[in-house]
Amino acid sequence: MTAPLTPPPQQPPDNDPWQTHAGSSHPGPVEEVPAVKKDVRDAVLIALAVTLTGVVLGLLWLWLAPRVPLIADDKAVFLKDTEGEEAIGGDGTFILLALGLGALTAGAVFLFRRRGGIAVVLGLAVGALLGSVLAWRLGIWLGPNQDVVAAAKAAGKGVTFDAPLKLNAKGALLAWPFAAMAVHLGLTALFGPRDPEPEWVPGPMDEIGPLDSGSSGSSRP
Secondary structure, three states, rough: OOOOOOOOOOOOOOOOOOOEEEEEEEOOOOOOOOOHHHHHHHHHHHHHHHHHHHHHHHHHHHHHHHOEEEEEOOEEEEOOOOOOHHHHHHHHHOOOHHHHHHHHHHHHHHHHOOOOOHHHHHHHHHHHHHHHHHHHHHHHHHOOOOOOHHHHHHOOOOOOOOOOOOOOOOHHHHHHHHHHHHHHHHHHHHOOOOOOOOOOOOOOOOOOOOOHHHHOOOOOO
């Protein structure tokens, strides 16, 4: 009587997808890392450059925005021209300048990066929003005195002086980001690189030619 044979230890199959082989590499994710880093770096550079462009917008707004004339007496400060539209002219000037600068910055970013991408568009939008805030605060800081009472006392009774520069509609700060994203999207759609069309691979049915009508029917005697 012989002893029962013990089964040999089972070896893992060679095609086990979870088995790690020595020297194996995964080029897919590794190759994508440099491209992601480059996109993030370009997005940061774009955001910084566009933000600094806000200085230009602030100076242009300060130069081109209409002034609101004020006049003071012994009791209060009044608008010199109660029917004037200078008060809303400051907002309109800011919006028009922001729209134009949005188109220019979008064109510059497209020339810098000929293709689109979420990182590039996000950097452009963030930089445009920060640039609008910078322009708004810079124009107010360099503009007429924000202390109306002190300005009235400095000007004197019955003397016209300029009101502080204001942005009444804070939604004007979004004009630059929206214009920049819209123009950049249009440029990318019109002049950006096209994705290669997929190659046609013949299938098994395509390799079969048309059936011969003579051989398809039953043979006649």
